[in-house]
Amino acid sequence: MNFSKKEAANKQRRLKSASAKLKTKALISLFRIFLVSIVLLAFVGVASGYGVIKGLIDDAPNIDAIDVAPTGFSTTIYDQDGNELIKLAGSQANRIYADIDKIPKNLQNAFIAIEDERFYKHNGIDVRGIFRAFFVGISSGDFSEGASTLTQQLLKNQVFEGGNETGFISRFERKVQEQYLAVQLENKLTKKQILEYYLNTINLGQNTLGVQAASLRYFNKDVSDITLSEAAVIAGITQSPVYLNPITHPKANAKRRSEILNNMLEQKLISQANYDKAVQDDEVYDRIQTVNKEQSDSSVYSYFVDELINQVINDLQTKKGYSYTQATNALYRGGLSIYTTQDSAIQKICDSVFQDPSYFPSNSKWELSYRLSILKKNGKTVNYSEGHVRNYFSQKHQTMPELFSQKGDVKPYIQEFKSSVVEDGDEITGEKVTMTIEPQASFVVMDQATGQVKAIIGGRGQKEGNLTLNRASTTTRQPGSTFKILSTYLPALDTGGMTLASVFDDSPFKYPNGRPVNNWNHSYNGLTTLRQAIYNSMNIVTVKTLEKVTPQVGFEYLSKLGFSTLVENEVDDNGKVFSDIGLPMALGGLTKGVTNLELTGAFASIANDGIYTTPTFYTKILDHNNKVLINNKPKTRQVMKESTSWLLTNAMEDVVKKGTGTRVRFQNISMPIAGKTGTTSDENDLWFSGFTPYYTATIWTGYDNNGSLTDTTYHKVIWRTIMEKVNAKLQTKSFKMPDSIVSAKICTKSGKLAIDGVCNEAQGGSTVRTEYFAKGTVPTEKCDVHIKLSICKESGKIANEYCPKSSVSDKVYLIKEKESGHTADTPYILPENLQDSTCNVHNSKNRGSSGEFITPPSKASPSPTPSTTPKEPTVPIVTTPPVVIPTPTQTPENEPTMGSDN
Template sequence: MNFSKKGTVDKQKQIRSTSKKLVTKIGVSFFRTFLICLLVIAIVGSFAGYGILRGIIDSAPSIDSISVAPTGFSTTIYDQDGNELTKLVGSDANRIYAEIGQIPEHVQNAFIAIEDERFWKHNGIDVQGIVRVIFLGVSNGRFSQGASTLTQQLLKNQVFEGGNEDDFVEKFERKLQEQFLAIQLEEKLSKKQILEYYLNTINLGQNTLGVQAASNRYFDKDVSKLTISEAAVIAAITQNPAYNNPISYPENNSDRRIAILGNMKNQGYISQTEYDEAMEDNVYERIQTVNKELGESSVYSYFVDEMINQVVKDLQEKKGYTQAQANNAIYRGGLSIYTTQDSKLQNICDETLSNDDFYPDNSKWELNYQLSIEKKDGTTNNYSAGHIKNYVSKGNPNFSLLFADKKDADKYIEQFKASVIEDGDIITGENISFSIQPQISFVLMDQKNGQVKAIVGGRGEKKASRTLNRASSTVRQPGSTFKVISTFLPALDSAGMTLANVQDDAPYQYPNGTKVNNYYSGYKGLSTLRDAIVHSMNIVTVKTLEQVTPQIAYDYLLKLGFTTIVDSRTDESGRVLSDINLPMALGGLTDGITNLELTAAFAAIANNGAYIEPTFYTKIVDHDGKVLLENKPETRQVIKESTAWLLTSAMEDVVKRGTGTRLRLTNTSMPVAGKTGTTTNDNDSWFSGYTPYYTASIWSGYDNNGSLSNTSYTKDLWRTIMEKVNGDLKVKSFKMPNSVVSAKICTKSGKLAVDGVCDHAQGGSTVRTEYFAKGTAPKEKCDIHVKLSVCTESHKLATEYCPKSQVKDIVYLIKEETAKTADTPNLLPKGLEDSICNIHKSFIIDDHWGNDTDDDNNNDGTVTDPGDDGTIPDPSAGQTGNSNGNSNENSNGNSNDGNKKNNGLFNWFN
């Protein structure tokens, strides 16, 4: 700067100059204007800011319209004894509510120490905490810490859907509203109530909400049993449930747990000794042990799967729920469902049926495969295991999807993929899995009340919930097991037949000309319905259903609860399908039946003819402790009590001396009644039967309908299970009702046995004590056996002149046969009735046994009796022995064509 005199003068001139004054004046005016504008902006901004803040606050929901109480609770499933089986957990619903009094103070304090140390002092907003966060944020340049109180966090979770805003403005708005509501909430609720809600809503990882669910998941214990160390683990999860998961990231959780324990000590919640003990606890090893025991999966059992189906159905039908509402109630409603399952019996079934020692040595793995490919043009192609089979079968017709070793499938998968994947294609999904074959299903019911005690829907590890349940959703052909309920049940109950009725087991065809085959070779001839059940005789069964009529049988099946039988249906080719036909007698159905429904039908027989729909639960209690549903199924009498007992009696013989002898219980004398069943080519193996306590059915076969190498293991499994189930129960018999009587019958005629005749029949005695519903026992005597005295030398009718040492009484069967049967050797030889011994001193008798051409010259119309009493009655008197003249119509309405020679000769010898 120039401080000379001249410089000073120049400076003074410059200051006094008009231009300088103008510039200065403009500058001062501008600055003054700027200050005024700034003030105006500040004032306007303040009002605008206030307006914005006021608008944000005003747009917050009313404190009276919101609820911070937890919603969405897991449903708890109990067995018949009240033991917890599992929990049903929907989205954001794995929560078990615990009141504050159930939650130990050290658990409460663990959360307070790390999340909101001034919780008991602030009014919903922690101002000190906010200042601290701002200071640290300014100092570090990062605002990484939060100052939300527990009250604010509760509001964020319950009102603001977790606070996952997309941008800063939305987050800012939510924070302001959250703080505003927090102050009001603390005026409305007590601190303890707020803390209780908070501890029941927080996300604690592993799909758990609240401290009770977390305590169960990580430590397999009630929250009230948590230690200080364990409480710190759970509280450490809160900040970041995924990153601080003690199972997946124990190191991360441990760091935060240490900080929590330190805070608890510094804030006076725990002592130095308690801190030291907690720090020394090897808590994470314990967590891993529990996790291994509980497993990562929450797969429901087959029983729970089916129970859910029944509950959904009942909520819709009995409470008017929609399907969506029913599912929401089950998975988020916090229900308590009390099931009919007997855990002890279920364990017996599970352990036995999972034992590979029972199954054939050639068990194989069936490939299940899914592949999705996105083509270059954007389209998607989906493939399954069936595509692999079709592809490989072109060069290998015998190829199947069954493999002795899973690895054997790899090359076929790769070959198939190479055939369908082109350059530029993208595999969007591929799934390879295997199921062990043959498969199994089993149902165990208490026939007295219809309660299902155990159910197994498959063999091998169950990998997902509500998947294929072979016991309740798979339909299979029932084979001979169906004979009892499709044919013999209606025959006895309403068709006028009895167990003594006789059918001829001889060659027979369906109306369309198809031959009916027995499983055994040859034919047994005249057989009772009891024998048909005991020995599983196909021809006799079909003949019986023909008399019953398929329509009557079908109507009975509907009463017995079968829902998969077909009245009439047209297939894609226009062919009409129906189960109302004769093959139904042998279990030949359009679709098939389920194990569950078959078991329920047999349980009705075991329950004296009363059908009860199978049930899986007894009652449902809602989250508030009120009974939502009580399951009291209707009982309906579908057959007479006498019919039920008669069928039981016949099926007892199946096990005692028929096709089911392998099913006798070896560790007890408990009676068993039931029916075996095997379908064509041994595709299915069944047994459905019962003791006086339980009814059970077993099925085994290949999912793809392959042939079983043997079927005996199915019987062994059923017997093994039922020996354990019934082993400790008091032995009792199936009680015969007063409506049943007995009589001695001839098993070849179905009529009353004749002493000295039927019991001496060729081939062995045909006399048996049979049981009948009152009023149905036969009144007529057997008329198809004849006892003749035969000379063993001439093989003709003996005379009084034949030496007694050469005379033998023989009881023959009178029957016309269309083919050779087991009766053939016992038939009356042709012409024997017209032949008289001509070796010893003889007499003459005319061909009609009536005209007196004898050699005793008495002319009285009689001749010497070659039989027992020495006389022969007047043959003409014998002609009146049967009122129907020459036809023997059995009581079952089935005409024995071979028994038409019911003339005086046969009445005479009877």
């Protein structure tokens, strides 16, 4: 460059020239315009941005209209002693609220340390956090680091449905509104309230919401007992409930846990000693796996809970006016507390016996239930069941067993069937193979005094799902001879004018349609009291008794006993009429059958002095605020006289002592038992329903497909085993006899007062017994079916006055009209050749060897004059007007002919 004096002067001249000045001015003007434009653009941008932000804020929810408190809580079910049984939780409802004071400080700080370290300092928005996240994103290209405060996260979860927007604009709009509301929320709630709500709303994996549910799910302990190490595990889940789940991704969670503990140490939220102890807890994930296995094994509801759910949903509708949807939501999302009637100790006894295969037939087999869904290559879905599998082999003329000896025996059949229906390009979208052990069984235990169900078993074998088939409460089966007590003998004693001493002739008998009624032992007992008919389970006497009572009256009693499956008059699609009001009802011949639960409830009314109480599964329901929603007071009604209930109980004690139920007698305790056996045609169903002074229980067993049982006694052993354990620690007491009961000695062949020296000396053995009666029903007439005669041994005819005493013996015969068939009475009926026939060997000319005369029998015998027909009770049978009974509509197959009741 030229720095001479001359050059400097030239330069000054150029700068002062007119053209130079104009050029300079132009440049300055352009620069000014540029600056003004920049300012204007900035102003417009800010104004526009403000307008956008203001518009988004104006569209934000009103802070006074939103509620960030958690909603949707799991329902807790307790047993009778207040022990938790299980939790019910619907979608987004597995939450158990915990007050902030019960949440350990370490757990609170763990979330703060990793999610919002300046929680107690900011006003809802963490500006420093926003800038930090921005610069981290600029430097790394990863903008995934969040800057949301706990307040914002609470709003996102409770107001903005979790913040699952798909587009940038939607996400931007939500962020703006979220930050705006966060500031307002901080002015509305305290930090303590915000943290409490947050810790009760966050998703912590495994369908748990909130720290209390998570604590129970992962560590099976109350949140107040969580350690620092465990707190870091739970807090570590928050960022990703799926990929930081400590059960499925323990390594990822462990890395996050370590980060949390480091943050807590750096932020001086824990001491070095506590940090070291927490870091060294290497077994925390082993504990989680142990708890997970235990909870997975108990995730299937019990049969008791299944039936409880049905009752609660029904009661919420009938007692509170809920719709079905409202009732279901309340149960699974309402945070209810349900206190059940279950006695866990009794339930455990039932479970242990039913899980022991030694109590069931050794030849138990397995029944197949199969479901297969295939998405064909043409887009059509085809579904198959076990019926298709059987049809496939039937068409191939191959035999597929109805039942399999081993569960694995079904595999070849399934594989071959699948190969036949699955083609190239097809996709199997679902397949389920279920093997059910057979024969099946059910069991119900009730406290007869309260109507509370204490335990229930709806089937044997592993329960594989919730709300599955419950053979105790939903399956209906023919009740067999157990029904005799309820349908016939109860009304006979209560209003039918009969007593346990009333006599019917057990001899050949037919239904109105001509089908014979048969006893289970295929024999006839002759003249029989109702007591004998009960403990020996005699069909013919039962049917004859109901004929006197009338089926209509029997049906009315059954209706009062809580049976909901009875058919009064139904017409099917083919016009066929069905009705249970007929003589087959006496033996349990019903259109639909009954459930174990309702049968147990009916027998419990006999054990409860004649008072029927609706079987209940819970005592009360509290809402989420611990206010009583339903106080479940069971309905009760007197369905029979107290005297009737005791008489039936006393007769059923004989069933156990000497009748068809001797196998249920306790072996190690002396507690009395009353009950009734039941066996249906072809041994399809086996029952025993009975009670002690404390509990009523019923067992049913049979094949689901109505197959015939070969072992017909094992169910009694099961009943005895369970009930002996249930009653083992209870004080022994008898069934209390009411003041309305009296006793008298009667003859079991006439049902009338016994004659001393006659009835007790009857052919075949004494027919005298002490019988019990309701006051006012004791017979007043003496026996009129026995006659005592002096028989001459030499002539075999009635002795006359000339027969020597040494040749004469007294015999008591039965007076009975000619029988239609041979019965147990036949050998002891007064022979025709003795009627009006006296000894023709001894007379005045031919005295006996002793040379003595005897008094003619007409003067010596106190017996009444023989008659040919036993007299039936003359008291009225029913007090209601006569009713026309329709012809029984049961088909012969539905009319039970009892199997062995021994």
